Amino acid sequence: MNYFSTRGQVEPIGFADAVMMGLADDGGLLLPVSIPAVADRLETWRQLDYPSLAFEVLRLFISTEDISDDELQTLVTRSYATFEHPEIAPVVPVGDIYVMELFHGPTLAFKDFALQLLGNLFEHILARRGQQLNIVGATSGDTGSAAIAGVRGKANISIFVMHPHNRVSPLQERQMTTVLDDNVHNIAIEGTFDDGQRIMKALFNDLAFKQDYSLGAVNSVNWARVAAQIVYYFWGAFRVQEATGAAAVQCSVPTGNFGDVFAGYLARRMGAPIANLVVATNENDILSRFFATGVYSRSTVVPTLSPSMDIQIASNFERYLYYAVGEDSERLRDLMAAFAEAGEISLSPAAPGCMDPGLRTGSCDTAATLSTIRGYHEAAGYILDPHTAVGVDVGARARKEAEVPLLCLATAHPAKFAAAVTEAIGEAARHPALDALTRLETRCEVLPATEAAVRSHITSNLA
Numbered sequence: 001m002n003y004f005s006t007r008g009q010v011e012p013i014g015f016a017d018a019v020m021m022g023l024a025d026d027g028g029l030l031l032p033v034s035i036p037a038v039a040d041r042l043e044t045w046r047q048l049d050y051p052s053l054a055f056e057v058l059r060l061f062i063s064t065e066d067i068s069d070d071e072l073q074t075l076v077t078r079s080y081a082t083f084e085h086p087e088i089a090p091v092v093p094v095g096d097i098y099v100m101e102l103f104h105g106p107t108l109a110f111k112d113f114a115l116q117l118l119g120n121l122f123e124h125i126l127a128r129r130g131q132q133l134n135i136v137g138a139t140s141g142d143t144g145s146a147a148i149a150g151v152r153g154k155a156n157i158s159i160f161v162m163h164p165h166n167r168v169s170p171l172q173e174r175q176m177t178t179v180l181d182d183n184v185h186n187i188a189i190e191g192t193f194d195d196g197q198r199i200m201k202a203l204f205n206d207l208a209f210k211q212d213y214s215l216g217a218v219n220s221v222n223w224a225r226v227a228a229q230i231v232y233y234f235w236g237a238f239r240v241q242e243a244t245g246a247a248a249v250q251c252s253v254p255t256g257n258f259g260d261v262f263a264g265y266l267a268r269r270m271g272a273p274i275a276n277l278v279v280a281t282n283e284n285d286i287l288s289r290f291f292a293t294g295v296y297s298r299s300t301v302v303p304t305l306s307p308s309m310d311i312q313i314a315s316n317f318e319r320y321l322y323y324a325v326g327e328d329s330e331r332l333r334d335l336m337a338a339f340a341e342a343g344e345i346s347l348s349p350a351a352p353g354c355m356d357p358g359l360r361t362g363s364c365d366t367a368a369t370l371s372t373i374r375g376y377h378e379a380a381g382y383i384l385d386p387h388t389a390v391g392v393d394v395g396a397r398a399r400k401e402a403e404v405p406l407l408c409l410a411t412a413h414p415a416k417f418a419a420a421v422t423e424a425i426g427e428a429a430r431h432p433a434l435d436a437l438t439r440l441e442t443r444c445e446v447l448p449a450t451e452a453a454v455r456s457h458i459t460s461n462l463a
């Protein structure tokens, strides 16, 4: 399978090059040249365990020259061996819905599905090419730990993650700083998340430094992350079909960067038994506004109980937009330029593809998030994390055909968001891995929020 850029100015490249490129060189996002059709394989696929299904799905997107069958099998097995549940992504009935628990990976959030695989892919590709990769990132809390967990202990990779000193929750901080592998460098900068992003941009803009030190990023637009996430849409739909005998399911997905739900969109186009997908946002509702009106317009970010979805520009949305404008790269370039300039673009909702008939949408505010957590706890004894609650609330409202079962993606373990859960039900959820963090040794360097300080920390550690 080859990959091209949504903006049409990158020559087609293979999977390994796409993984290493991340963001396309022309500023666009990489997509496969075709979407495989798999309807004829569903009966075989539904018999498979999770790693075997992941192998079958990923095999369609990776040529054997890039990764042989044996190697891909090993990479997939290793990536999901770090999950603590034997089913990897258990699907459980909760009241009148089904919940797919995507939080059994090392950091208890769904990003582990993509980042555990991405770390192993990087290691494999770098070894073959005799290259090094030094990842530099800035986090406001949640994504840093999943990236660290993905590359800890891997050969030829180092990772430097900046977080704002004393401004992330103690639990999030410890999920990062208790990782003591030699290749992991936590930096607490004496500043804000924006300072971290500014420093990161400055380092990447110094092209000589970037090249000399083989700097790279693990951003949410990496194609491998989308590919890894396609797998569990098939998995989840099969499990609900087994439980209900339904011909198809509806999937509700709490959405921030549109990465997870875009994977679902591709799974549906490939032939997964998904009647429709629900794009669920919190009060930061740029996406639900777009799907309701055809207008994609930026506003300011408001903090919510579901912080991993507090996003105004959905970095993966361009992938969907490419299909929505009829696979016309020139038109897409114009739209993205207009958005960069004016912060707004408008497609007629009647335009073909703009509102895909397989998509529904809605948003959920703080009060509804809390009452959803409370309601499911009271009625079913199940604790939803606040991100999952957004998907459950919007999914339940967007669900028109009551007879089509609703599968809600649970993107984080509720113990990660103790304050919101306590506000909803008067007690926090617990998880032994998180309880254990307080007893573990930590390592972290506190630095001033300057480019010079971070740069010299990186160079001295890589010397």
Ligand SMILES: *Cc1c(COP(=O)(O)O)cnc(C)c1O
Residues within 6 Å of the ligand: 109, 110, 111, 142, 220, 254, 255, 256, 257, 258, 259, 260, 261, 308, 309, 387, 388, 411, 412
């Ligand atoms: C990142 C994240 C999301 C949003 O996923 P996107 O792919 O950005 O849409 C939802 N829930 C949790 C817990 C997350 O960490």
